[in-house]
Amino acid sequence: MTVHRLRPRPHVHATGPPQETGIPFAATWISPEARRAARRVLASGWAEHYDDALKAVSGLQPLDVTTPGRHARHLYVVRVTEEYGTARDELVDRLAEHGIGTSVHFTPLHQMPLFRATALTPPEGLPGAETLFPEFVPLPLYPGLSDAAVDRVCEELACSATHPDEI
Template identity: 35%
Template sequence: MVMNIPFARPYITQEEIRAVTEVLKSGWLSMGEKTVMFERAFAEYIGSKYAVATNSCTSALFLSLKVLGIGRGDEVILPTFTFTATANTVVHCGAKPVFVDIDEKTYNIDPDSVEERITDNTKAIIVVHYAGQPADMRKIMKIAKTYGLKVIEDAAHAAGAKYENGKKVGALGNLTCFSFYATKPMTTGEGGMITLDDGYLADKLRILRLHGISKDAWKRYLENNSWYYEVIEAGYKCNPTDLASAIGLEQLRKLDWMNTRRKKIAEYYNEHLNDLDIILPYVRPKIESAYHLYPIRLVKYNRDKFINEMAKRGVGTSVHFMPLHLTRFYRKMFKYKKGDFPVAERVFRSIVSLPIYPQLTERHLEYVVRCVKEILKPR
């Protein structure tokens, strides 16, 4: 019997539904008290002094670059092996994205490649914690300190993950950006968060995320219904809603449990797929991954054919990611070409992600494993 197992599914329970209903009944739907509560709870969870909520991780990355003063003529180093939003935000700031290759075991940014690409125009490094596994921040921070560079962590995959020192991701770089998109370790439907320890930058982020005005509607409401605000900068519309933040508060309470479930699913795959001609995910010692993705690499079997065969059996898969230097825009705009980053290209040709989310039961996992074996190891 063919089962229907989608690639990803958000874990939503009655708690989230009740939280949204309460907000709907309250009459305050946009950014307000729930967002303030969510920011405080998330900062406490991460161990950062401040957290600033946004309407997406893309907005979080863009605002982070803006408050660091990244602009025209500047260069920002980042891995080519990431979702396009990471690089797009650099372009929207008027700066140049400078791609580097990845480590072939972890698929994270290769620190040695970073140092090779630094110029007088380099202002920042964006580190992507691929699949939920923290990158080698010790080496990255050392390089940043040596050359006087800022570090932004793209932790879209890594809510709840931990570095080697036991601290949660979000506590080392100058700013860390999280995603709460529907497929991420925790979700608000759409949404993001920036964690940081710099109070000046936190205040500036709050101003920039809502038109550049001095007081949002919630603050004006609290201050004796004073309508007055000042326009401090030409800001943006990047704020979340209380509907999203209410979901986020409930998801945050479940995050550690959800990450543990994903880890157990990864361990099941590791145990039952280790006799196949594939490369299983590698996790560095001493860190804790959020296990957002379970990417395997096919050694001999065609990747696209494998995806089609899995789809015939009702199992969703995906590819993370096409290296950005191979995409049309970045080839044309910045003259990147095939062969520039051989490790990322080699990984891309063979990589495919299997389903990994809390609702998967042992029966589901048995079926996924059976389908993989039917395709790769036919009788």
């Protein structure tokens, strides 16, 4: 290895996209369109819309925002509890049948192939992660989302509940 490779590289802050700056990767640059879209998501209040609409659906618990007013709100995640009466995977399938897409996030690291082989996991596993993972589902939240779409998602969530005490 040459001395040249050991010298620290200067910090580069790009003020434009990679194709204009000549910097192959500009992690700090965000396009103006993406910034405007993010502002629309935050300004729209969709998370609050979900909060209000889902209060009446027992068994769905929105995750708490730890710092009110400062959350990026790039995801709106609910916990599907036993009280809801339908398991998370079944709920995801039902929503998909009605054209509502979701994607499962937060897979515990020790369950991912690479980490399963390399992670130092306690003999008893990670019971918290293993208990919560099959209960979380992120609901649609993106810049083009309309209030009517949020209402439709909430209606489908209310209809998909099969409370155990009603069976």
